[in-house]
Amino acid sequence: MTGRAEDAAIIFEGLGKSFPKAGGRVTALEGIDLTVPAGSITGIIGRSGAGKSTLLRMVNGLERPTEGRVTVTGQDVGQARGPALRAIRRNVGMIFQHFNLLSSRTVRGNIALPLQIAGTPGGQIRARVDQLIDQVGLGPLADRYPAELSGGQKQRVGIARALATGPQVLLSDEATSALDPETTQTVLELLGRINRDLGLTILLITHEMAVLRDIATHMAVIEAGRIVESGPTYDIFTKPTHPTTRSFLSGVTGTTLPAFVAGRLQDGPPGDQVIRVTFAGTHATDPMLARLATELGISANILGGAIEEIGTQPFGNLLISVPADQGDRARAFLETHGLTTEVLGHVR
Numbered sequence: 397m398t399g400r401a402e403d404a405a406i407i408f409e410g411l412g413k414s415f416p417k418a419g420g421r422v423t424a425l426e427g428i429d430l431t432v433p434a435g436s437i438t439g440i441i442g443r444s445g446a447g448k449s450t451l452l453r454m455v456n457g458l459e460r461p462t463e464g465r466v467t468v469t470g471q472d473v474g475q476a477r478g479p480a481l482r483a484i485r486r487n488v489g490m491i492f493q494h495f496n497l498l499s500s501r502t503v504r505g506n507i508a509l510p511l512q513i514a515g516t517p518g519g520q521i522r523a524r525v526d527q528l529i530d531q532v533g534l535g536p537l538a539d540r541y542p543a544e545l546s547g548g549q550k551q552r553v554g555i556a557r558a559l560a561t562g563p564q565v566l567l568s569d570e571a572t573s574a575l576d577p578e579t580t581q582t583v584l585e586l587l588g589r590i591n592r593d594l595g596l597t598i599l600l601i602t603h604e605m606a607v608l609r610d611i612a613t614h615m616a617v618i619e620a621g622r623i624v625e626s627g628p629t630y631d632i633f634t635k636p637t638h639p640t641t642r643s644f645l646s647g648v649t650g651t652t653l654p655a656f657v658a659g660r661l662q663d664g665p666p667g668d669q670v671i672r673v674t675f676a677g678t679h680a681t682d683p684m685l686a687r688l689a690t691e692l693g694i695s696a697n698i699l700g701g702a703i704e705e706i707g708t709q710p711f712g713n714l715l716i717s718v719p720a721d722q723g724d725r726a727r728a729f730l731e732t733h734g735l736t737t738e739v740l741g742h743v744r
């Protein structure tokens with residue numbers, strides 16, 4: 397992801413972070429170059445221990461880089477101290493997997509907290525809290541305590557609290573990981589609405605590709621402290637280049653080989669070649685397999701697949717097998733017509 401500095405909400409440049417450990421140091425992040433476009437929802441995906449939380453914590457100064465720098469709306473976070481750091485923190489809200497609400501305070505009290513810390517006059521706090529409660533749809537629950545709320549309601553409180561000081565950037569640390577799928581959707585929809593209505597930039601970390609598919613305009617894949625692939629979500633879903641990205645993608649709909657095929661997959665011929673065909677944009681709804689049969693006389697077996705949407709653009713994944721000696725012709729034909737193909741292996 398590149399872009400002009402003035403269009404960027406967050407810029408990581410040559411960022412590195414290591415921690416002391418017995419007998420040396422452990423490197424958590426290395427050579428991170430990433431631009432988060434202003435107004436985007438940018439997602440970082442990676443496995444446990446890849447460095448996601450450390451990366452996020454650099455953005456609000458909870459961690460400082462050991463190399464390189466991170467700037468938020470032009471401010472160098474690593475160099476900021478005292479009032480400058482507090483100003484950055486008011487401009488960068490954060491929400492958490494386990495909500496981090498104060499159990500002794502009501503919904504209203506939790507949301508008011510950052511305003512009280514910022515020294516906002518009491519009268520203004522009340523009006524602002526009412527506005528935030530309305531914004532996240534918590535109206536009737538304003539005087540409840542966290543223990544009386546569902547997970548989704550608690551996360552709405554977390555979101556309202558994060559928005560209290562009017563930040564330009566919202567950080568989300570696995571905000572939906574503790575929620576069931578239905579509640580996850582409602583929270584993602586709320587984040588999408590806030591992004592659109594307030595023009596807020598959201599940087600989120602997740603280990604779930606489906607979250608990125610549903611909400612992120614841009615994404616980056618992080619592995620062992622390095623970014624291995626980044627760009628618009630649609631491009632990465634339709635043309636992944638790194639094996640780690642492919643492996644994450646195999647977990648979302650339509651890209652998983654049925655077990656009876658996966659168990660028999662081998663590297664070389666003979667038999668049938670198993671191909672993943674990715675349809676993007678206007679090609680997503682073309683009858684290409686029918687044309688493969690009528691124009692080339694090659695009949696494909698369909699093993700799995702789905703057509704979905706990323707943003708408003710259609711995108712399909714189809715797993716097919718064709719006779720191994722016809723594989724190259726079939727793939728060339730599909731590629732000529734704007735589809736992307738990948739050989740997954742061969743089966744007898």
Ligand SMILES: Nc1ncnc2c1ncn2[C@@H]1O[C@H](COP(=O)(O)OP(=O)(O)OP(=O)(O)O)[C@@H](O)[C@H]1O
Pocket residue numbers: 415416422423424442443444445446447448449450451
């Ligand atoms: N304060 C710390 N002291 C020492 N090592 C740390 C510290 N914080 C993180 N690390 C190490 O840095 C690496 C990256 O950790 P981080 O928590 O950022 O990964 P993550 O991708 O967020 O993982 P998870 O999804 O499990 O939270 C790990 O090897 C971790 O042990």
